[in-house]
Amino acid sequence: MASTGERVLIAGASGDTGRELLSVLRPTDLTVRATTRSYATADALKRLGADEVVVADFFESADAVRAVEGCDVVYCALGTSPGPRHVLGGRLVDRTGAINLATAAVGESVDHFVLLSAIGVGTSKAGMSLAGRLLLRATLRAKRDAETALRRSGLGYTIFRPGRLTNATPTGEVVVGEGGDSVSGSIPRADVARVMAAAPFTPEARNRTFEIVSRDGLAGTPTNVVEVPWEFERVGVEHEREVRR
Ligand SMILES: NC(=O)c1ccc[n+]([C@@H]2O[C@H](COP(=O)([O-])OP(=O)(O)OC[C@H]3O[C@@H](n4cnc5c(N)ncnc54)[C@H](OP(=O)(O)O)[C@@H]3O)[C@@H](O)[C@H]2O)c1
Numbered sequence: 388m389a390s391t392g393e394r395v396l397i398a399g400a401s402g403d404t405g406r407e408l409l410s411v412l413r414p415t416d417l418t419v420r421a422t423t424r425s426y427a428t429a430d431a432l433k434r435l436g437a438d439e440v441v442v443a444d445f446f447e448s449a450d451a452v453r454a455v456e457g458c459d460v461v462y463c464a465l466g467t468s469p470g471p472r473h474v475l476g477g478r479l480v481d482r483t484g485a486i487n488l489a490t491a492a493v494g495e496s497v498d499h500f501v502l503l504s505a506i507g508v509g510t511s512k513a514g515m516s517l518a519g520r521l522l523l524r525a526t527l528r529a530k531r532d533a534e535t536a537l538r539r540s541g542l543g544y545t546i547f548r549p550g551r552l553t554n555a556t557p558t559g560e561v562v563v564g565e566g567g568d569s570v571s572g573s574i575p576r577a578d579v580a581r582v583m584a585a586a587p588f589t590p591e592a593r594n595r596t597f598e599i600v601s602r603d604g605l606a607g608t609p610t611n612v613v614e615v616p617w618e619f620e621r622v623g624v625e626h627e628r629e630v631r632r
Pocket of ligand 1: 398399400401402403404405422423424425428443444445446464465466467468480481484503504505506549550551552553576
């Protein structure tokens with residue numbers, strides 16, 4: 388389990404979920420390293436409170452090695468921007484980038500790797516409509532390959548498969564399923580960021596794959612729901628939730 392005063396990497400910190408993660412982790416005692424491919428965005432990430440920013444393209448394994456250097460935890464929030472590659476495939480950061488990062492993390496003896504995947508991937512296929520699966524088929528396969536590589540890597544890991552992501556305010560009520568065919572629906576990125584942030588500090592989350600939606604966003608009847616004692620306090624989330632009520 389990760390402990391105090393460590394350095395964490397947010398790969399994809401410039402993305403919508405990555406920024407939410409940055410805002411959760413920034414006030415903690417962790418040293419937060421953020422990544423983007425763009426020098427212009429690097430300045431914005433500094434302004435948002437990243438302690439360190441690395442400009443990196445994770446299609447390049449050397450960039451992954453440079454980004455992970457000295458890190459204890461890796462949060463991987465990489466994703467492919469909207470476009471035909473979700474159907475047609477080719478080189479996808481969801482596969483190549485995530486695997487380059489996991490490989491670099493093995494070399495750096497990273498303690499915990501948190502991967503953002505999606506409901507619809509692998510055993511969670513039933514949680515996504517057929518139309519969605521067809522439209523995202525290449526990405527879903529790429530994410531399946533990244534999940535498999537991470538499980539085989541020997542790293543401590545937590546894989547999160549969220550439902551459809553929204554930019555709504557956090558609800559603080561996340562329904563967690565396990566085993567693939569469990570929950571479906573939607574979830575605010577801010578709720579995803581909170582459980583992602585807590586995972587490396589939560590021993591019960593180690594080496595597990597969770598499907599997650601918000602209680603408000605639940606579609607259908609959930610099965611295989613699990614209770615996970617997230618260490619929210621370690622990342623300051625409990626306090627924030629109380630303030631919001
Ligand atoms: N949208 C949904 O409903 C949904 C549902 C379930 C799961 N997901 C998954 O959740 C994740 C996060 O989604 P999001 O919408 O928050 O992401 P997003 O806003 O699209 O952000 C994607 C991030 O990936 C980075 N990136 C892309 N290619 C890269 C490369 N070659 N090298 C380095 N960085 C690269 C981007 O960085 P720069 O552009 O700054 O370089 C950006 O920070 C994705 O994996 C997505 O598939 C999405």
